[in-house]
Amino acid sequence: MEDINKAMIVNRLDAYKCPNCGKMFLTASRCPECGQRVETMAEHQSRVKERVELVRAMETVCRNINDEEVLMAWLMCGVADEDITPGTTDEYIAETYCEDEEDFAELMDTFLRCMERAAKSGGLFCGRVVSNIGKEKE
Ligand SMILES: [Zn+2]
Numbered sequence: 001m002e003d004i005n006k007a008m009i010v011n012r013l014d015a016y017k018c019p020n021c022g023k024m025f026l027t028a029s030r031c032p033e034c035g036q037r038v039e040t041m042a043e044h045q046s047r048v049k050e051r052v053e054l055v056r057a058m059e060t061v062c063r064n065i066n067d068e069e070v071l072m073a074w075l076m077c078g079v080a081d082e083d084i085t086p087g088t089t090d091e092y093i094a095e096t097y098c099e100d101e102e103d104f105a106e107l108m109d110t111f112l113r114c115m116e117r118a119a120k121s122g123g124l125f126c127g128r129v130v131s132n133i134g135k136e137k138e
Contacts, residue, residue, distance in 0.1 A: 013042040051098035066122030
């Protein structure tokens with residue numbers, strides 16, 4: 001009986017899931033188990049979706065970095081080569097890059113550092129156009 005109830009709660013978007021201990025509840029603003037603030041599954045899913053979209057976008061932008069060294073830095077510290085392709089599922093990206101807050105923050109930071117470096121070197125290259133046309137290299 002408990003298992004059936006649990007399965008029903010898991011599929012409900014208005015259910016709350018504790019990010020700390022993973023328990024699910026139908027009414028709560030704090031987890032009765034551990035006291036952690038909780039969000040509804042709908043809120044959780046939209047937050048994850050937002051992050052997944054950003055990871056895909058950052059990956060797309062970095063593919064166009066016009067500097068081998070900066071691109072290599074992204075492949076080492078950001079998203080590994082071929083790890084995300086158009087066929088990669090949102091679930092995989094969420095699990096790999098978005099679930100851990102610190103890892104996700106670090107990924108965004110790595111992206112920004114790569115952009116900073118790219119802006120000073122080769123810029124971005126897209127559709128036969130380079131972003132820093134006519135700009136003096138430092
Ligand atoms: Zn909890």
